[in-house]
Amino acid sequence: MKFQATIEIRIGNPYILVSAARATKLKPGWRKPLPVLIKINGQPEGSWPINMMPVGDGSFYLYLHGDVRNASNTTVGDTVTVEIHFNSEYKNGPQHRMPPWFSKALGKNPTAKTNWKNLPPSRKKEVLRYFSQLKSTEAKDRNLEKALAVLSGKTARFMARTWKNGI
Incomplete structure (x- = not known):
């Protein structure tokens, strides 16, 4: 079309x-x-x-x-x-692996880990795709801090959306 x-x-x-x-x-x-x-x-x-x-x-x-x-x-x-x-070739679910730096941080934050598990697959996919494009250590650190804050329940903007209560 x-x-x-x-x-x-x-x-x-x-x-x-x-x-x-x-x-x-x-x-x-x-x-x-x-x-x-x-x-x-x-x-x-x-x-x-x-x-x-x-x-x-x-x-x-x-x-x-x-x-x-x-x-x-x-x-x-x-x-x-x-x-x-x-797109008839589309496959649902995350296409990018979880970066070790994100997995390790989630392991140290039980609230963020629980909220990550409760996110819909589409949101997980969106976050992992975004993380896969980060190159510098500074960008990874900055975005990890934001991700952990919103997944811990803080109301804030992350990835062009407002997160509340971990979602």
């Missing part, structure tokens, strides 16, 4: 709204996160895998990762050409 849309922003996250009619063409009756392959203005060279998030009325938010926006040289407010296909 190919269509034109404007990149908007919602709670600090760039997205494209995919109408219920378009979502139905991709996968009729789907109400949970919808795995798709996308290109924005023909980029990236290969398709980018993303889960569209349900709005609740049959439409979906297609959040645009920074790598996709960089590859397509786009920003919020731009009208873009969206190519989107259902």
Whole structure:
């Protein structure tokens, strides 16, 4: 499917709204996160895998990762050409291994460990994917501190969302 849309922003996250009619063409009756392959203005060279998030009325938010926006040289407010296909190869659950530095820290913090175990698989996957992209020791330390704080029950922002009571 190919269509034109404007990149908007919602709670600090760039997205494209995919109408219920378009979502139905991709996968009729789907109400949970919808795995798709996308290109924005023909980029990236290969398709980018993303889960569209349900709005609740049959439409979906297609959040645009920074790598996709960089590859397509786009920003919020731009009208873009969206190519989107259902990702039949999608596998649910974490795709990245838990970094030893995170596992060790969870082992020392029972509350954070319990809350980590209680997170939905999609949230665990999101955190582990984020951690897999961290390169410097400073970035790992900074994000470990934030992760342990929110998993311990502190209300704070981490990974573009507000966490309360460990979730």
